[in-house]
Amino acid sequence: xxxxxxIIAGLIxxxxxxxxxxxxxxxxxxxxxxxxxxxxxKEAKVCIADTEYMRTEHMQVLDVWRDxxxxxxxxxxxxxxxxxxxxxxxxxxxxxxxxxxxxxxxCHNYASVTPYCWECHTYPEEKK
Amino acid sequence: xxAAYLYSLIAVVVLGLIAYAGxxxxxxDGLFGLVIPYVALLIFIIGFANRMLDWxxxxxxxxxxxxxxxxxxxxxxxxxxxxxxxxxxxxxxRMLLEVLLFRSLFMNNRVGFRQVGDSxxxxxxxxxxxxxxxxxxxxxxxTVVIRxxxxxxxxxxxxxxxxxRVDGMLQVGLPGLFISGVVLFAAATMLLLRRIVLPRLRYIxxxxxxxxxxxxxxxxxxxxxxxxxxxxxxxxxKELTMGLATFRPAIPEGEIGGLFYVHLFFVLLLLAYIPFSxxxxxxxxxxSPTRNMANNSRIKRHINPWNHxxxxxxxxxxxxxxxxxxxxxxxxxxxxPK
Numbered sequence: 001x002x003x004x005x006x007i008i009a010g011l012i013x014x015x016x017x018x019x020x021x022x023x024x025x026x027x028x029x030x031x032x033x034x035x036x037x038x039x040x041x042k043e044a045k046v047c048i049a050d051t052e053y054m055r056t057e058h059m060q061v062l063d064v065w066r067d068x069x070x071x072x073x074x075x076x077x078x079x080x081x082x083x084x085x086x087x088x089x090x091x092x093x094x095x096x097x098x099x100x101x102x103x104x105x106x107c108h109n110y111a112s113v114t115p116y117c118w119e120c121h122t123y124p125e126e127k128k
Numbered sequence: 129x130x131a132a133y134l135y136s137l138i139a140v141v142v143l144g145l146i147a148y149a150g151x152x153x154x155x156x157d158g159l160f161g162l163v164i165p166y167v168a169l170l171i172f173i174i175g176f177a178n179r180m181l182d183w184x185x186x187x188x189x190x191x192x193x194x195x196x197x198x199x200x201x202x203x204x205x206x207x208x209x210x211x212x213x214x215x216x217x218x219x220x221x222r223m224l225l226e227v228l229l230f231r232s233l234f235m236n237n238r239v240g241f242r243q244v245g246d247s248x249x250x251x252x253x254x255x256x257x258x259x260x261x262x263x264x265x266x267x268x269x270x271t272v273v274i275r276x277x278x279x280x281x282x283x284x285x286x287x288x289x290x291x292x293r294v295d296g297m298l299q300v301g302l303p304g305l306f307i308s309g310v311v312l313f314a315a316a317t318m319l320l321l322r323r324i325v326l327p328r329l330r331y332i333x334x335x336x337x338x339x340x341x342x343x344x345x346x347x348x349x350x351x352x353x354x355x356x357x358x359x360x361x362x363x364x365x366k367e368l369t370m371g372l373a374t375f376r377p378a379i380p381e382g383e384i385g386g387l388f389y390v391h392l393f394f395v396l397l398l399l400a401y402i403p404f405s406x407x408x409x410x411x412x413x414x415x416s417p418t419r420n421m422a423n424n425s426r427i428k429r430h431i432n433p434w435n436h437x438x439x440x441x442x443x444x445x446x447x448x449x450x451x452x453x454x455x456x457x458x459x460x461x462x463x464x465p466k
Contacts, residue, residue, distance in 0.1 A: 007184040010414065011181075018173070021281050021373045022373060022375075025374045027375055030282040031370075031380075033363070111366055112284035112288065115302075
């Protein structure tokens with residue numbers, strides 16, 4: 001009986017916390033960023049696999065590459081079409097996609113993903 | 129064969145198939161991705177408030193705290209301040225321990241017989257499993273929910289990305305393994321197995337016990353699958369969820385995948401189901417009368433606040449009314465007339 005006020009106060013606090021994302025965003029639109037292709041990537045047209053696959057599976061590819069290179073010493077990757085690539089993030093991927101900030105970081109930041117690739121690997125210096 | 133968990137399992141599978149078929153075959157992306165989320169949130173908020181206010185209107189019993197320790201007594205008898213609190217501060221301490229650490233589950237025990245020579249003696253055993261799986265389940269679920277806020281906030285607050293780093297500290301595989309997801313799945317499964325395997329628990333378990341557990345396992349399985357096996361495009365998903373969180377609902381261009389909608393539908397079902405189910409214990413735990421009352425009945429007099437004023441007629445008043453007649457009839461009176 002005498003606890004009604006406390007219960008209502010608790011409910012209001014709970015709903016404020018529950019709807020916090022609405023307050024936080026304040027209705028500001030934030031569409032997904034598009035990764036930007038360099039001139040070289042545009043000219044090459046195809047990556048090691050089709051775009052849709054690369055969008056969702058690139059991290060898995062890199063993980064497999066790391067294991068085959070480091071553990072088995074195999075540095076050559078053959079894709080579905082039979083084309084050979086050197087399995088290397090810095091030398092193969094970032095040869096075309098040399099713009100880390102516009103190609104990698106945009107989506108990673110948007111999805112709040114912090115890959116630890118570059119704790120060891122180097123990436124090309126950004127040209128301003 | 130127990131029908132209760134079979135029906136619940138079938139219900140969860142069918143609901144998942146409805147979402148999958150609805151999106152993949154019937155193309156109802158808009159219904160499952162834009163309409164149902166808001167409807168489910170509204171059902172949750174209105175239903176939750178309604179249930180809590182219903183409880184707020186209900187009569188509060190007199191002090192009935194469970195006493196798991198020595199009551200406050202004479203000064204040389206040690207008082208269990210947290211187990212048998214007499215002050216509001218003590219009650220807050222006991223409630224915090226209850227809500228954050230599930231103390232009453234921790235004190236669970238089982239009675240059995242112990243063979244001593246030729247005779248059997250009664251024995252009490254401390255049983256920790258329910259507490260263990262319960263606390264693992266609740267905290268991993270909380271972590272998972274907080275982690276998911278990254279889909280509803282842009283830019284993602286530092287606190288959430290920090291939590292992700294701690295959760296993913298094992299750095300197993302890519303995308304990195306989150307401990308909370310695996311623990312959530314394992315603990316929910318153990319809670320389910322507990323109900324299925326132990327005969328006495330199975331006997332008292334209802335579909336309402338199995339359904340939420342299976343639904344949460346469904347959420348965990350679809351979530352784990354999307355992260356580690358059949359990948360989904362996370363940027364597009366965030367575009368969808370950000371649209372919801374900014375009241376600009378729109379289905380992003382490109383393929384998202386039916387599995388995501390199954391996951392989302394399960395979560396929304398759970399959300400909308402909470403106000404009508406035992407999952408209301410998330411609010412109800414704060415109102416448990418055996419936990420949230422100070423045991424001060426012997427210190428303070430509690431008068432029922434909604435007592436109706438009763439008209440009384442005492443013996444003295446009665447004698448005042450009939451004194452002369454009583455004396456005439458030879459009856460003894462307490463007050464002699466002057």
